[in-house]
Amino acid sequence: xxxxxxxxxxxxxxxxxxxxxxxxxxxxxxxxxxxxxxxxxxxxxxxxxxxxxxxxxxxxxxxxxxxxxxxxxxxxxxxxxxxxxxxxxxxxxxxxxxxxxxxxxxxxxxxxxxxxxxxxxxxxxxxxxxxxxxxxxxxxxxxxxxxxxxxxxxxxxxxxxxxxxxxxxxxxxxxxxxxxxxxxxxxxxxxxxxxxxxxxxxxxxxxxxxxxxxxxxxxxxxxxxxxxxxxxxxxxxxxxxxxxxxxxxxxxxxxxxxxxxxxxxxxxxxxxxxxxxxxxxxxxxxxxxxxxxxxxxxxxxxxxxxxxxxxxxxxxxxxxxxxxxxxxxxxxx
Amino acid sequence: xxxxxxxxxxxxxxxxxxxxxxxxxxxxxxxxxxxxxxxxxxxxxxxxxxxxxxxxxxxxxxxxxxxxxxxxxxxxxxxxxxxxxxxxxxxxxxxxxxxxxxxxxxxxxxxxxxxxxxxxxxxxxxxxxxxxxxxxxxxxxxxxxxxxxxxxxxxxxxxxxxxxxxxxxxxxxxxxxxxxxxxxxxxxxxxxxxxxxxxxxxxxxxxxxxxxxxxxxxxxxxxxxxxxxxxxxxxxxxxxxxxxxxxxxxxxxxxxxxxxxxxxxxxxxxxxxxxx
Numbered sequence: 001x002x003x004x005x006x007x008x009x010x011x012x013x014x015x016x017x018x019x020x021x022x023x024x025x026x027x028x029x030x031x032x033x034x035x036x037x038x039x040x041x042x043x044x045x046x047x048x049x050x051x052x053x054x055x056x057x058x059x060x061x062x063x064x065x066x067x068x069x070x071x072x073x074x075x076x077x078x079x080x081x082x083x084x085x086x087x088x089x090x091x092x093x094x095x096x097x098x099x100x101x102x103x104x105x106x107x108x109x110x111x112x113x114x115x116x117x118x119x120x121x122x123x124x125x126x127x128x129x130x131x132x133x134x135x136x137x138x139x140x141x142x143x144x145x146x147x148x149x150x151x152x153x154x155x156x157x158x159x160x161x162x163x164x165x166x167x168x169x170x171x172x173x174x175x176x177x178x179x180x181x182x183x184x185x186x187x188x189x190x191x192x193x194x195x196x197x198x199x200x201x202x203x204x205x206x207x208x209x210x211x212x213x214x215x216x217x218x219x220x221x222x223x224x225x226x227x228x229x230x231x232x233x234x235x236x237x238x239x240x241x242x243x244x245x246x247x248x249x250x251x252x253x254x255x256x257x258x259x260x261x262x263x264x265x266x267x268x269x270x271x272x273x274x275x276x277x278x279x280x281x282x283x284x285x286x287x288x289x290x291x292x293x294x295x296x297x298x299x300x301x302x303x304x305x306x307x308x309x310x311x312x313x314x315x316x317x318x319x320x321x322x323x324x325x326x327x328x329x330x331x332x333x
Numbered sequence: 334x335x336x337x338x339x340x341x342x343x344x345x346x347x348x349x350x351x352x353x354x355x356x357x358x359x360x361x362x363x364x365x366x367x368x369x370x371x372x373x374x375x376x377x378x379x380x381x382x383x384x385x386x387x388x389x390x391x392x393x394x395x396x397x398x399x400x401x402x403x404x405x406x407x408x409x410x411x412x413x414x415x416x417x418x419x420x421x422x423x424x425x426x427x428x429x430x431x432x433x434x435x436x437x438x439x440x441x442x443x444x445x446x447x448x449x450x451x452x453x454x455x456x457x458x459x460x461x462x463x464x465x466x467x468x469x470x471x472x473x474x475x476x477x478x479x480x481x482x483x484x485x486x487x488x489x490x491x492x493x494x495x496x497x498x499x500x501x502x503x504x505x506x507x508x509x510x511x512x513x514x515x516x517x518x519x520x521x522x523x524x525x526x527x528x529x530x531x532x533x534x535x536x537x538x539x540x541x542x543x544x545x546x547x548x549x550x551x552x553x554x555x556x557x558x559x560x561x562x563x564x565x566x567x568x569x570x571x572x573x574x575x576x577x578x579x580x581x582x583x584x585x586x587x588x589x590x591x592x593x594x595x596x597x598x599x600x601x602x603x604x605x606x607x608x609x
Contacts, residue, residue, distance in 0.1 A: 085506035102511035
């Protein structure tokens with residue numbers, strides 16, 4: 001079981017309201033990602049759930065039990081930290097066994113569980129090493145191992161891949177998703193990387209200044225962002241936002257169109273512009289088109305084989321049914 | 334930009350370093366040499382450096398007049414006892430200051446340190462009276478407590494500095510893993526801070542061993558440590574330099590040996606966190 005309900009949960013640090021009262025429902029077995037810019041309160045929210053910070057309002061209910069005032073260890077959750085937070089003076093084996101030792105499990109039982117977790121995470125041959133002798137990826141796997149052996153009702157991940165290099169990050173991302181498939185345990189994952197959010201989540205919670213902007217599946221958020229903030233945050237490169245007369249033509253204060261929903265033509269199209277910087281990724285090319293007369297430069301995604309040069313004139317045409325319309329307060333129309 | 338080290342500069346530096354080291358070490362060297370001199374040679378003018386009849390008589394006399402080992406045992410008990418007691422109190426104190434600081438933690442630390450700036454004699458009378466009332470005068474327990482109290486600010490400060498170097502996330506991880514506060518301190522914090530704790534331990538043993546003001550003023554015979562042992566040779570029957578030197582050498586020898594064997598640990602501990 002791993003159902004978590006936040007009801008009016010709030011957090012203040014002195015005068016500063018970091019998390020205004022918020023409600024959130026996390027179902028058993030879900031992979032939920034908290035995503036948002038730096039300082040949006042996503043890590044604080046995770047720490048509130050973990051019990052490492054005290055709430056200043058509201059209730060946290062875990063599996064039907066009010067856990068608001070319960071100590072971190074009693075909540076039945078396990079956490080994986082950004083810095084791995086391994087015990088440097090213990091071997092990998094002792095690190096993984098630590099929660100079991102604290103729970104007073106017999107030594108034989110501890111060994112059996114450690115061996116099993118090590119097998120799942122390919123750590124068997126490293127069990128007698130110290131964390132200092134391991135690579136970043138291996139250390140993170142040890143941290144995950146330490147979380148697994150507790151058989152928690154939910155895993156909490158606080159930006160666990162931030163310290164890894166890009167290639168390793170992709171690999172670990174898949175390993176964590178694989179682990180979720182295998183265990184089917186609730187996972188709450190904090191990241192500022194929207195690619196991680198999109199690829200891993202069953203449900204994304206977009207946070208901004210401590211408030212929940214939108215909750216939904218990755219594709220819901222991509223297809224129907226509830227406001228300009230979510231529209232701009234989800235999707236890479238960012239959605240193009242256009243205000244002014246062109247938006248009014250669509251009956252909106254602001255319109256948004258994603259780079260992949262604009263077609264490029266050398267001679268004809270709806271909007272005219274000059275090609276600025278081009279980013280060639282092989283499979284795709286991103287063109288930054290300036291002087292569009294729309295009050296904003298636009299980013300356009302084209303195929304890898306499309307070749308345009310700096311200063312070329314191009315014509316852009318948005319897919320009409322992919323245009324997102326927002327009102328003056330930034331809400332979706 | 335690194336500075337070029339020419340052979341000449343290296344030689345000058347070496348000579349300078351040795352000179353400074355010798356100046357610092359000279360009083361100890363002179364004490365040790367004097368302890369092997371016959372009493373008249375010890376006060377001879379001009380002073381005799383090495384050319385004298387070396388003798389162990391002073392050591393025999395010192396040991397015959399006073400039982401060195403009684404004093405030695407008191408020194409060991411008082412310095413180890415006060416340091417261990419200090420650590421037991423300071424580890425939780427430094428833990429709370431380092432990991433759950435309040436608004437006034439810095440002020441508290443400064444206040445603790447400021448007590449070290451006060452002349453000890455300022456509180457001699459009240460402490461003497463309290464000790465007399467409690468029957469703690471000339472007792473090992475009393476001296477252990479008083480030495481623990483005067484060194485506690487330094488122990489807390491040193492441990493606080495070491496603990497600050499330990500990432501808080503590791504302790505949070507322990508908390509998530511089900512560790513109680515005491516298991517968190519015993520199984521995670523203490524082993525991680527062991528180099529720091531060890532150097533704090535060594536430094537405080539040395540400080541307590543060398544402490545003379547309280548040990549001389551609060552003891553007579555039963556709890557008297559080596560500082561009292563030395564002082565005993567400088568007053569009643571006049572000054573006997575050679576015997577006094579022998580007593581001093583016997584008093585400082587154990588701590589010199591301890592310092593020699595632990596110098597690596599001490600230097601590492603004292604520069605902990607200064608360089609990565």
